[in-house]
Amino acid sequence: MKRTLICMLLSGATLLRAEGDAALAQVERGRQVFLHSKKGIACATCHSLEGQGIAVGPDITKLAAVVGPRGLATTILMTATAYVQDFKLPNGRTFPGIEKQKTADTWEIFDLSRIPAVLLKLKPADTVVVRSSSEWCHPPTVAKYAPEELADIIGYLKFVATGKAKEVSSDELF
Numbered sequence: 001m002k003r004t005l006i007c008m009l010l011s012g013a014t015l016l017r018a019e020g021d022a023a024l025a026q027v028e029r030g031r032q033v034f035l036h037s038k039k040g041i042a043c044a045t046c047h048s049l050e051g052q053g054i055a056v057g058p059d060i061t062k063l064a065a066v067v068g069p070r071g072l073a074t075t076i077l078m079t080a081t082a083y084v085q086d087f088k089l090p091n092g093r094t095f096p097g098i099e100k101q102k103t104a105d106t107w108e109i110f111d112l113s114r115i116p117a118v119l120l121k122l123k124p125a126d127t128v129v130v131r132s133s134s135e136w137c138h139p140p141t142v143a144k145y146a147p148e149e150l151a152d153i154i155g156y157l158k159f160v161a162t163g164k165a166k167e168v169s170s171d172e173l174f
Helices: 002-036 060-066 069-076 139-143 147-162
Strands: 084-088 094-102 107-111 118-122 128-132
Touching (some): 002 147, 060 069, 069 147
Antiparallel strands (some): 084 128, 094 107
């Protein structure tokens, strides 16, 4: 009896370690996709996590801390976002952009038509917001990530946001 109990305890510890290892492996796979996607524009092109990437888009750690895997998958796969607008310059050029900051003298806008995005400093009088962008598309929608890749990205986002590695199943996404 005593020997059986010890074996059960040891196998339980092994199972917990294996589950933790799987979650940490998922976090690392998600980190790699976030930083160096082979399917398109990496998330780090517009988002910053753990001191890596460019903080063009919104801070996704705040979202990842409170939203579940399904909500994060929906957000990642949105074709458009309220943050992106079409801006028109005096020379007629129109581009999708995200406003960084606006003062009386300067309007700082990230030009999303360039990869990586370029920060433009314009005079507010020389720029007109045309409308919410109807042509710009959130890059992950074009990348066509498999459910397992999305789960890896979300596992990484949740880990950075909460400090806890918990494996995310693709079944939790849709």
